Structure formats: C-alpha cells, structure tokens
Amino acid sequence: GAGVSQSPSNKVTEKGKDVELRCDPISGHTALYWYRQRLGQGLEFLIYFQGNSAPDKSGLPSDRFSAERTGESVSTLTIQRTQQEDSAVYLCASSPNGLQGLYYTFGSGTRLTVV
C-alpha cells in the first residue's frame, strides 16, 4: 500500500485479556519494526523483522509479548494477559531493508488502553 497501515486505531481491553495488533507495511519493504510509546515518553524499540524472521527481539519487555510476520507482509503483535502497564501507543514502521533504517515510514499506531 501507499503507507504503513495499523489496526485497530484504538483498543480498550480488560486486564488479563489477550490482544492482537496488526501492521501492514509498505509493499516491497522487507524490514518491519514495532515500537512502544508510553504516555509522556519517547518510542521504545520492541522488535525487528527482516522478511518473516526476527533477528532482534531484544526490546520485548516480557514473555507475554510476541510477534510474527507472514512473509514480507502483515505483522501481528500479540500481548497476552494484558496488564495496566501495557497501556501505550504501539507504532509500527517499515523500511526497504534493515540496513536502510534511515528510510523508515511509520504508521499511525494503535492506542491500547488496559482497564
């Protein structure tokens, strides 16, 4: 597509429920990234995909967080047993490849609220 698309735009969930956040990167971009933005904070790196493999998962905060990617297309970030501290905006970005991180395009994010 023309840009990076994320869905849903907003999600409210009850503590303890699982949630799935979706990211559709720009067509042809082999690299995909997830970042988390807590209220009043900058973006924190979560995970990097090159194709459908994830060579860098170093930013995932706990084993409740996981992500997968289908080929060089859609990625899903899953948070299991959500906690209130998971409330944040989750931003996805893509770039032509991982060595060209300069050329990120970000999506508009999913605002997750855990109540």
Added chain:
Amino acid sequence: AQTVTQSQPEMSVQEAETVTLSCTYDTSENNYYLFWYKQPPSRQMILVIRQEAYKQQNATENRFSVNFQKAAKSFSLKISDSQLGDTAMYFCAFMKTGTYKYIFGTGTRLKVLA
C-alpha cells in the same frame, strides 16, 4: 549505550516567530545519524530533518534547520516563521550508521499560538 535527552517538556511560540528546541545525546560511536521527528495528534511520526554526524554543515529543510555541535553532543532544531500546523510533539532521535534501531528522547510538546 546511547541516550538522548530533551530537557524542554513543553514550549510555546507565537505564530511567525522563531523557536529552538534542544537535544543532547551521549554516545561513544563516531558514525551515526541524528533526527528530528514531528508527531501531530494523528500519531504518525513524520521526519522533519536528518543530520549525518560526519558532515560539519548543518542540515536545513525549508523553515527547519539544526545546530549540530558534535563535540558538545548537541543537536538543536530551529523552526523559523512558525505556523499553526507546526503544533505537535517533537522527538530527537539517534541511529548508529548501518543499523536500524532508533534511540528517542522523551519529546518536546510545541504549541504555536495565533
């Protein structure tokens, strides 16, 4: 490890005036890039300007320019002729050359007043 610090949580400026946003960083790397991103209420991160560390000349993009002081590890953003559409969060960010991971500051909320 690299860190990026933005010490101004909020700023305001009158329309048509000039404002400067501050950013300092810490790194032991010699080859890197520095960025300013704008985040309007739509939440999408929009690249404002990028500076290569090896370039002494300060980057400019229309009304936006930077003051890059490598020795002082300082990277400020100057917005000239401020417009109402410049109202947004502004983030300073660092990326080591040849990598993919940003290190972001905590942001400065800029409000342009009519």
